[in-house]
Amino acid sequence: MKCSHRQEPEPELDYWQHAWKQVMTDCSYAKQKGKNDQDATAFWDKLAAGYDRRTNDPHNDTVDRIISWLEREKIIGQQSDILDVGCGTGAYAIPFARRVRSVTGIDGSPNMGAILKKKAIHARLENITVMSRLWEAVDLKKEGLDHAFDLVFASLTPAVWNTETLMKLNQASKNACCLISWAGSPHSRARFELGRMVEKHENNGRAWDIIYPFNILYGSGYYPTLTYFDWRSTHRVPTREAIQNLTAYFSFHGADDPAVADTIVRYVNKNAVDGTFIDETRMHLGVMVWNHRARSH
Numbered sequence: 001m002k003c004s005h006r007q008e009p010e011p012e013l014d015y016w017q018h019a020w021k022q023v024m025t026d027c028s029y030a031k032q033k034g035k036n037d038q039d040a041t042a043f044w045d046k047l048a049a050g051y052d053r054r055t056n057d058p059h060n061d062t063v064d065r066i067i068s069w070l071e072r073e074k075i076i077g078q079q080s081d082i083l084d085v086g087c088g089t090g091a092y093a094i095p096f097a098r099r100v101r102s103v104t105g106i107d108g109s110p111n112m113g114a115i116l117k118k119k120a121i122h123a124r125l126e127n128i129t130v131m132s133r134l135w136e137a138v139d140l141k142k143e144g145l146d147h148a149f150d151l152v153f154a155s156l157t158p159a160v161w162n163t164e165t166l167m168k169l170n171q172a173s174k175n176a177c178c179l180i181s182w183a184g185s186p187h188s189r190a191r192f193e194l195g196r197m198v199e200k201h202e203n204n205g206r207a208w209d210i211i212y213p214f215n216i217l218y219g220s221g222y223y224p225t226l227t228y229f230d231w232r233s234t235h236r237v238p239t240r241e242a243i244q245n246l247t248a249y250f251s252f253h254g255a256d257d258p259a260v261a262d263t264i265v266r267y268v269n270k271n272a273v274d275g276t277f278i279d280e281t282r283m284h285l286g287v288m289v290w291n292h293r294a295r296s297h
Contacts, residue, residue: 017163023212024161037108040158041109045111045112048114063091067092069287070178077100079101081100081104081150082103082153084155085135085157085172086154086159093120097123097127102127104130104131104149106159107133148174149173152292154179155179155181156180160179160213178287178288180287181208182208184209184284185206190268190271209286214226217288222290226286227288234279235278235280239277242277246268
């Protein structure tokens with residue numbers, strides 16, 4: 001992996017830090033999270049079971065393609081110790097554990113962590129450790145996680161949402177870091193169509209675009225590499241679960257009045273077939289890798 005560190009920060013760093021902060025200020029998820037981290041935790045706890053099904057689509061091989069790419073680039077190997085920040089229910093942690101020495105997963109949702117633990121037991125994987133903690137709250141030095149991992153990995157997680165949480169990845173790494181986020185905005189047919197129906201046109205995806213952390217790292221003197229992968233999946237869930245998930249999503253993002261709930265019920269029932277609701281998601285993923293090592297002088 002050829003990810004070196006440049007000697008001097010770029011003057012554009014302040015611009016990109018401000019731009020990311022501003023777009024996060026306009027993002028309804030970040031607004032809610034900023035008010036109360038407990039609400040954010042409750043939101044993900046409520047969605048944990050459905051989230052696990054959405055991220056384990058047997059017809060989607062994107063996770064395997066990304067991990068295989070990390071292996072080909074010699075970023076991970078059989079003796080690697082990995083920290084998975086915002087691990088969720090183990091979309092990456094489980095397949096990582098089959099290929100490396102150890103995986104430590106950190107996630108702010110206890111329900112997500114509980115599902116991951118059960119999956120690890122079922123798969124007879126004894127090299128996974130799960131920490132139910134917010135990334136911001138982890139004291140890396142106190143907990144012995146300072147520069148402890150060959151790869152610090154974070155994928156599609158709200159745990160990395162500003163310069164501080166981004167640069168904290170470096171502190172946990174003794175070699176490489178990998179951040180996966182959206183390149184452009186993701187598209188969920190159901191959320192898009194419902195968003196227009198409830199007059200919620202906000203594009204939350206902009207706040208999580210890989211362009212912001214990429215330029216902040218570059219402006220800080222790093223040379224991150226960036227590779228793109230396509231993600232397309234189809235989700236089939238019972239209508240009741242679809243209504244619960246969509247209601248929780250729009251409620252947390254600020255659209256929580258009874259009229260919105262009624263609109264969601266009508267929309268799901270109208271588009272369901274034999275009690276099953278089908279949603280399609282597509283996105284471009286930016287897979288960014290860099291070396292954490294301190295800048296040379």
